Amino acid sequence: MFARANTRKHKKWEGDGFLTIHANGETELTEECGREIARSTFTSKKRAELSDGHILMVGGYEVEIQEEVDALPVSAPVQPPTPKKIPSPVAAQAAAIGRFKSAPSFKRTFATASACASPAAKRRFEDQQQPAAPAAPAATAVLSPMAKPRPFSASSLIKSASSGSAKPFCSPLVGNRQQEKVAPMVINEREVERGATPILLEGWLAAHLREHQKQGVAFLVDKLKSRGGGAILADDMGLGKSIQTIATCWTLLKRKTPKVEDGVRKVLVVVPSSLLHNWRAEFAKWFRATRTPAMLVRKVSDIGLFASAHKITPFLVVSYDMALRYAPALSSCQFDLLVCDEGHRLKNASGKLREALCSLSIPRRLLLTGTPVQNDLDEFHSLLDFVLPGNFGTPAEFRSLCREGGEEEGGGGEGDDSETSPELARLHAAIGECMLRRTSEVNVSHLPDKHEYVLFCAASKLQIKIFEAIADHVTGEPLVLIDQMRKASNHPAILYKHLQKGNADSENTRVSYSSILSMFPRDFGSRTASVKDSGKLSVLVDMLVSFREHGECTVIVSQYTKTLDMIAILCSTLQFRIYRLDGSTPVADRQKLVNDFNQSRDSTNIFLLSSKAGGVGLNLIGASRLVLFDLDWNPASDLQAMARIWRDGQPRACHIYRLVTTGTIDEKILQRQIKKTGLAAIVNVVESLNGQTDTLSFRDEDLKDIFTFKETASNTHDLLECACGGDGLLPLEREEEEEVERAERDDIDEDEIAASVVRAGGVETTTVSIDDGEDTVGEGEEEEDTAELPTEPASMAELFRWRHYAPNNDVPWQHLKAQAGLGKMGLEEVTFALHYCNNF
Numbered sequence: 001m002f003a004r005a006n007t008r009k010h011k012k013w014e015g016d017g018f019l020t021i022h023a024n025g026e027t028e029l030t031e032e033c034g035r036e037i038a039r040s041t042f043t044s045k046k047r048a049e050l051s052d053g054h055i056l057m058v059g060g061y062e063v064e065i066q067e068e069v070d071a072l073p074v075s076a077p078v079q080p081p082t083p084k085k086i087p088s089p090v091a092a093q094a095a096a097i098g099r100f101k102s103a104p105s106f107k108r109t110f111a112t113a114s115a116c117a118s119p120a121a122k123r124r125f126e127d128q129q130q131p132a133a134p135a136a137p138a139a140t141a142v143l144s145p146m147a148k149p150r151p152f153s154a155s156s157l158i159k160s161a162s163s164g165s166a167k168p169f170c171s172p173l174v175g176n177r178q179q180e181k182v183a184p185m186v187i188n189e190r191e192v193e194r195g196a197t198p199i200l201l202e203g204w205l206a207a208h209l210r211e212h213q214k215q216g217v218a219f220l221v222d223k224l225k226s227r228g229g230g231a232i233l234a235d236d237m238g239l240g241k242s243i244q245t246i247a248t249c250w251t252l253l254k255r256k257t258p259k260v261e262d263g264v265r266k267v268l269v270v271v272p273s274s275l276l277h278n279w280r281a282e283f284a285k286w287f288r289a290t291r292t293p294a295m296l297v298r299k300v301s302d303i304g305l306f307a308s309a310h311k312i313t314p315f316l317v318v319s320y321d322m323a324l325r326y327a328p329a330l331s332s333c334q335f336d337l338l339v340c341d342e343g344h345r346l347k348n349a350s351g352k353l354r355e356a357l358c359s360l361s362i363p364r365r366l367l368l369t370g371t372p373v374q375n376d377l378d379e380f381h382s383l384l385d386f387v388l389p390g391n392f393g394t395p396a397e398f399r400s401l402c403r404e405g406g407e408e409e410g411g412g413g414e415g416d417d418s419e420t421s422p423e424l425a426r427l428h429a430a431i432g433e434c435m436l437r438r439t440s441e442v443n444v445s446h447l448p449d450k451h452e453y454v455l456f457c458a459a460s461k462l463q464i465k466i467f468e469a470i471a472d473h474v475t476g477e478p479l480v481l482i483d484q485m486r487k488a489s490n491h492p493a494i495l496y497k498h499l500q501k502g503n504a505d506s507e508n509t510r511v512s513y514s515s516i517l518s519m520f521p522r523d524f525g526s527r528t529a530s531v532k533d534s535g536k537l538s539v540l541v542d543m544l545v546s547f548r549e550h551g552e553c554t555v556i557v558s559q560y561t562k563t564l565d566m567i568a569i570l571c572s573t574l575q576f577r578i579y580r581l582d583g584s585t586p587v588a589d590r591q592k593l594v595n596d597f598n599q600s601r602d603s604t605n606i607f608l609l610s611s612k613a614g615g616v617g618l619n620l621i622g623a624s625r626l627v628l629f630d631l632d633w634n635p636a637s638d639l640q641a642m643a644r645i646w647r648d649g650q651p652r653a654c655h656i657y658r659l660v661t662t663g664t665i666d667e668k669i670l671q672r673q674i675k676k677t678g679l680a681a682i683v684n685v686v687e688s689l690n691g692q693t694d695t696l697s698f699r700d701e702d703l704k705d706i707f708t709f710k711e712t713a714s715n716t717h718d719l720l721e722c723a724c725g726g727d728g729l730l731p732l733e734r735e736e737e738e739e740v741e742r743a744e745r746d747d748i749d750e751d752e753i754a755a756s757v758v759r760a761g762g763v764e765t766t767t768v769s770i771d772d773g774e775d776t777v778g779e780g781e782e783e784e785d786t787a788e789l790p791t792e793p794a795s796m797a798e799l800f801r802w803r804h805y806a807p808n809n810d811v812p813w814q815h816l817k818a819q820a821g822l823g824k825m826g827l828e829e830v831t832f833a834l835h836y837c838n839n840f
């Protein structure tokens with residue numbers, strides 16, 4: 001495709017043509033009909049640079065190369081070539097080495113071009129798709145596209161003349177790897193419409209990118225193309241941050257800039273040491289392993305080696321530890337782009353690591369993270385400030401701006417988003433300008449169905465006694481008590497062992513320890529732990545047995561290694577073969593462990609994973625069931641765990657189970673998660689963060705609430721004020737039924753119109769609306785929850801997208817069990833269940 005070079009904003013491509021390059025460097029640009037447009041002489045260097053998507057000048061014309069061709073199928077010449085411009089047949093016969101043409105597929109990737117082309121050009125464009133026309137007249141013998149291809153002179157760029165189908169050029173770094181024939185993708189389509197030079201993502205990469213990844217690359221290239229650019233890619237796990245990064249860097253590396261110093265020539269990729277090998281594998285996947293453009297730093301001398309070899313190896317991959325240690329050596333390399341994987345490691349604004357990376361003065365920064373804002377506004381500011389220093393003010397300014405927005409939101413009550421202040425709106429816009437975040441929902445169309453369940457498991461008698469004993473010590477250190485409750489809710493034996501070990505602590509704790517210990521049976525320490533002492537463990541046994549029968553592999557995740565120990569013992573008595581990955585698993589062994597598990601796909605295997613040590617990027621698609629035995633305060637950790645199985649390459653529908661002990665701290669964590677996972681959109685992130693700068697800071701009311709054991713089928717469902725009765729219907733489906741119900745109720749008693757019937761765990765509880773100042777009337781244990789009801793339902797509204805099931809509602813309950821792969825199991829301990837599917 002060519003156009004007369006100009007500086008006009010609205011450039012018009014004038015047509016499609018051919019570029020013929022002779023061995024002596026003589027080059028002609030001709031229209032398809034053979035009419036010469038311009039000529040030039042190419043140096044061997046310029047010839048070597050030719051590749052798909054390359055843009056160059058020929059005479060006074062700007063030319064974009066689409067692909068190399070042999071015989072050129074064209075329609076009959078529109079006008080005969082001008083004789084004087086034809087090179088001598090001898091020269092051409094001896095020397096023609098290759099021709100290039102611009103492409104029909106541009107019609108798709110570069111809409112403006114075909115739209116503005118003349119009707120004649122369009123016709124030619126269409127003709128080009130037709131099979132070759134009969135041989136052209138003798139006059140075109142030399143230049144005619146039908147001319148027989150010559151045997152090519154030696155050139156790395158030229159393929160064999162005898163090969164029938166034209167293959168696109170591969171990047172020299174990719175070697176001769178077989179690539180699909182795909183047109184390059186114009187990254188900056190919008191700007192091109194306004195006259196900018198197209199930036200092209202090479203076809204062989206574009207062919208492998210999914211839609212959201214192409215958008216991601218376009219976003220990142222735009223933010224990083226100029227010096228001083230910065231961006232955060234904060235996609236959820238499993239959306240392909242690595243490939244988006246590689247494609248972005250590659251596009252920037254291949255891009256020709258008017259001034260050489262504005263281009264990107266060297267890229268420093270800093271990654272956690274546990275991911276070094278993942279990155280090496282990723283590069284090897286996209287480039288031939290023997291010619292990968294990335295070099296790993298294993299020792300300081302590698303940096304010097306890189307400095308001298310950067311032309312063929314533009315990427316240097318280094319661990320954070322090494323980057324910190326070898327910062328002075330790295331600073332001599334003059335990188336143009338810095339990529340930090342797991343970039344939230346740089347959240348500490350005064351950290352040494354951050355200081356070291358800043359000292360390299362790299363003019364473009366890209367930060368990758370799946371968890372951009374875990375808890376803290378300062379940390380979030382710190383990440384933004386790292387990629388775009390100074391753009392977001394001081395931490396204090398940033399914080400007050402976010403706070404201001406939050407207060408307005410809170411005061412507004414009904415959550416009217418349009419009422420945000422102009423400053424806050426600007427802040428959101430600025431964040432949106434440099435940060436891209438997509439949730440795993442993007443994967444929905446590419447991945448199998450994902451089912452999530454929350455199974456509320458009744459606390460055992462012993463557990464209830466322990467929770468009550470702990471509740472008596474609310475005055476103790478809250479974090480210690482919370483930890484004790486979490487242990488007890490996994491299994492009392494875990495707490496028991498912990499307390500016995502902790503007896504040497506201060507007197508205060510010893511007192512509380514001994515009163516909790518007194519709740520255990522005398523012989524508890526000497527007998528083996530019973531499955532029945534933990535509701536969750538009892539349910540887990542049913543699950544594992546059932547999944548094995550279904551022939552599906554299961555991953556079990558816990559934050560506690562002691563809990564994993566316990567589950568390991570259980571699994572071995574159930575005769576599972578155990579794979580285990582926790583903090584003590586050497587990094588070098590992890591990949592093999594994962595590979596073995598994935599390859600065998602044997603349902604008598606079980607994978608035990610510590611959510612804290614699991615690291616990132618672990619791919620456990622050999623399993624299609626995943627059990628979160630306990631939940632993390634930070635929903636991102638659990639989402640990461642889920643992404644181990646529900647990710648690219650997973651052929652089966654995935655089922656993910658959260659186990660919570662009913663009425664306990666487990667439910668509080670679940671509720672907190674639900675409120676926090678609404679953070680998908682960045683606007684929400686800032687707003688929701690207000691007042692939650694520390695995940696584990698609680699108001700007194702919260703504490704009292706946390707330590708009170710609630711005898712209910714599901715405290716979470718109670719808080720929703722949902723009147724479903726566990727019928728498993730979604731709100732829309734329920735509407736019709738409610739119509740009928742309402743009509744019936746009207747018939748019975750007008751006074752009860754305001755009352756809604758809540759059936760909870762078989763106990764019927766009636767909550768009456770408080771119109772006339774009367775206290776809530778109710779039976780059972782629910783009264784004390786009403787104090788916090790006004791705020792809870794709104795923030796947990798997410799749960800109305802889930803189906804709600806109560807075991808006493810038999811038909812729906814059986815349906816849920818079948819859906820969850822637990823059809824034959826008793827599940828006596830399950831008091832309530834929630835189910836969500838991305839494909840409801």
Ligand SMILES: [Zn+2]
Pocket residue numbers: 717722723724725726804
């Ligand atoms: Zn409900």
